[in-house]
Amino acid sequence: MTASVGESGGGMTEYIQHHLTYLTVQLRPGAFWTLHLDTVFFSLLFSVAFMFVFIGAARRATSGVPGKLQCAIEMLVEFVDQIVKETFGGKSRLVAPVAITIFVMVFLMNFMDLLPVDALPAFAKQVGLGHLRTVATADINTTLGMALCVFLLIQWVGITEKGLVTFFGEWFTAPFHAHGLVAKILLAPPNLLLRVIEEAVRPLSLSLRLFGNMYAGELIFVLIAVLTLGSRLTQFATYPFGVIQFGADFIWTLFHILIITLQAFIFGMLTIVYLSMAAEHH
């Protein structure tokens, strides 16, 4: 598992550093124009795969006896639709498709964490790519990108469900309701402040929660891999450490199956909740 890197003699720090470095391309000079090729590649790969399967199956969807693929997707669709129907009070047709996209995309990108940490990077090295991070959701850019999209959707749903006047009016009149002109003017600034904080916290909490979980999960896999870093078959210590490594890896993988599913669910569920809150009148 660690043969390719361990031989280099750089030790643990270099190994871990190597695993936490993105494959980048500089589009233009300046720190902002650094594109994480690996993150973009894997998220696009899963996007295309998801689109291909989902839309392909939707085209062939029949209201008669469904095939196996349609059955499987319908289970997911019904699951999401049920949650949305129970949670979302508005009339927007946007919420359920957003939720299912988040569920599936986050789950697929998280799932890369379950592959052996060195498998794809080792392959990439053979092809000539120095670095490769396979878990797109362990990149803050992905999670924050999605969370900001959700933020924009929240504003959009708020405006379309309530109308511009009510929507912007609520910025100054909720959560503190006032009667009388003076009280209204007095309470407007704190209302606006709370509103801004509330809106700003949502994408941050959404993105940091997912990023943190996936980053930590990936890091723990890397740390488990470090156990036998640089070991040789001729050394005795390789064998007990190998057993411990296998056990730890196995347990963490099992646990991580739960985490990646749960994180995908939480991201999607919170999106539904935020969107339904945006559609509610105060």
Add this chain to the structure above:
Amino acid sequence: MDIAVTLVVQGLAFFLVVWLVMHFGWPGFINALETRQKKIAEGLAAANKGQKDLDDAKLRAQEIIREARDKAAQIVEQANKRANEIVEDAKKAALAEGQRLVAHAHEEITLEASRARETLRKQVADLAVRGASKLLSREIDAKAHAEILDKLELEIERG
């Protein structure tokens, strides 16, 4: 944390995926699901209705059979009654006819007997007159002695 252009790319890609799913993926499945739900509901309702119709038909059939059985029994009873009546009537008619025949025969016999008696009486009277005339050797005027002759006739009749 190196937030950079990747964020923009990821955000746009996510938007695109959401848009595609919303327009080309989700409606297909939801429509299929809803149509199927409706079909199943209709099928179940039809099954219930069919079951109910079947039960009704069974009840009706039982009723019809019972009615038919009653009617048949009634017809048989009527037929029996009618047969009895016919036999009874025939018996009566035969009896009446027999009695009529017997009465007729009696009448005939009586008539015949009286006719024979009349003839016999006349002949006897004649014979008696002839005998008496011969015996008295004188002519008896039949007309003159009609009273005596009638008396004689009566006596003969009685005798």
